[in-house]
Amino acid sequence: MRPAPERRRQLLDTAAEVFAAQGYDATTVRRIADAAGLLAGSLYYHFDSKESMLDEILRAFLDELGTRYDAVLAAGLGPRQTLEALVTESFRQIDRHRAAVAVYQKESRHLREQPRFGYLAGAQRHFEETWLRTLERGAATGAFRTDLDVRLVYRFVRDTVWVAASWYRPGGRHGPEEIARQYLSTVLDGIALPDDPTHPPTPSKE
Known part of the structure; x- marks a missing residue:
């Protein structure tokens, strides 16, 4: 007789923590x-x-994340809307799989060298391509600045989003959608008011 799926899920949640x-x-x-x-x-x-x-634990998290990302790409949104949806889905995954995300961040580098966990490298490449394709499309269509290094931007976004697993607690004051909204407002619109008289404009490279 196989153990009840609910009990199995509870044990995996405990192990992930x-x-x-x-x-x-x-x-x-x-x-x-x-x-x-x-x-x-x-x-x-x-x-x-x-x-x-x-x-x-890792397969459940990565399979769901991959499915959610693919659904965002398939929706045919513009580059900015796609970026916003990817960020929001990432925070939702942190809400649903916080401990698994933390384990993935800490352990994936050495685990992917083991045959059983070789799929981690493939998942990482897939996620990277998803973000890079979105950023490159945004730069090509004028939705994003063209002077940005898209790989560097990807790394900034990747690291600043997923580090939230170290402090986020489900059921806290802010849910994943609100955190995503605040994050996107900061990244896309900045935190300084336009035409701030106390801060001169950044000198141009030209």
Whole structure:
């Protein structure tokens, strides 16, 4: 008899929190079982190893993120609207998979060298191409400035969005949509008022 899907999901959520807090290598099956209120042997009834648990945690997050990103691209929005939708979906994923995002950030670099986690490199390339295609299209159509290095912009946006997993807590004062709105307002419109008399304009390169 297979364990109930809800219980399996609860155990994976617990494991993700432990992995995020302690690191994958430092986490033992016993530690996960303790956090879940189980004996270590009982956890093996649900999963054959902590590696299997991590694999399922990361795949669930990456598969959902990839599906959401692909849906944004398929919607046929303009470059700015596409960028806004990608940012919003990213914060929604942090809301739904905060611990998994934190684990991915900390562990993916060395995990992708292992055969079982080789798919991490492919997922990273897919996400990078999604962002770069959007930024390049925006620069080509005049929606974004043409003097920007799109790869550098991508790295800025990627790192400043996903670092939110280190401080965001679901159910907090601001939901993912509000955080995305504030973030996009800052990135796209800035924080300084136009024609601020206390700050002279930035000198031109020309």
